[in-house]
Amino acid sequence: MRSMELARAAYKAVSSCARLKPGENVLVLADSIVDRYLVDAFANAAYALGGETQVMVFGTRPEINREPPKAVAAAMAASDLVLDLITQYIIHTYTYRKVREGGTRILCGTGITEDMVIRMVGGVDYNVLVERGQRLRALFAAAGELRVHTGDDAVLTMSLAGRPPILRDGLLDGPGDLDYLPGAQLSMAPVEETINGEIVVDGSAYPPVGLLDAPLRLTFEKGRMVKVQGSGQAALWKGWLEHFDDPKMLCLAHISVGLNPAARLCGNILEDERIAGCFVIGMGSQMEYFQGTVGKASSHSDVVAVRPDIYLDGETIVTDGMFGGKVA
């Protein structure tokens, strides 16, 4: 354990990212699978910063997005700030939405590890990351069409017109805000019926797979995934989406572009989907702030392509997984 590096990075996360002010009621929340020293590092930082600090740990659930225990939900609602370290994340639950509507702000670090806190928070200049994210947001806001090339010949196109780009820069701005630790990501819900073509996913797919041992080739027609090709993991992933018996699990809910220069492909989706220049597709449940037409579904899964070429209205944004053009 690198306790001093962890202490410094956790302090940066709680002060600069969560923006804890002295006297605020802060809840450090985890499920039982999370290492307690990681929970302690955040609690110690919150306490050192003058927060009215509480810690709650509950038994790990078998699946993501199960409503948390009632006492946990009540504690979240009663807090100004939740530092959420839960592994089996609850991001798409009723509780999450309700406590945010009540003014609780949440810094969500689901799946985060000691190494990630030190490397992707402590070791990254957030000013640079946020500035690039803002440039990317402006470009996405002005764009009509997004085109992404992957593999040798796969092309996926979609219209972004009229939909808001959501920059999760990793910083909490005020009551009810939600952001993620570590940052950052730019996400958007494309206009569903305009999403057509193919994408080769060469990074990871979670849940339930994680790191892919061979690429998946996905085919979309009018926002719905109609074909999945690949090795045994393709069948595993497709089977997981279909076992909910929910047509919305086959709908594209959002696309994202990662922004963290310290992120590396490792099979942990929290890190993988933040790789600078990666392209992410989220399937299933769609947060309401995307203003899309998919809405809540039974669950959610993200897939990551790590070496895409991305174009906005024909202009290069990313080449072979590296930022170029106006976001270089």
Ligand SMILES: [Fe+2]
């Ligand atoms: Fe997602």
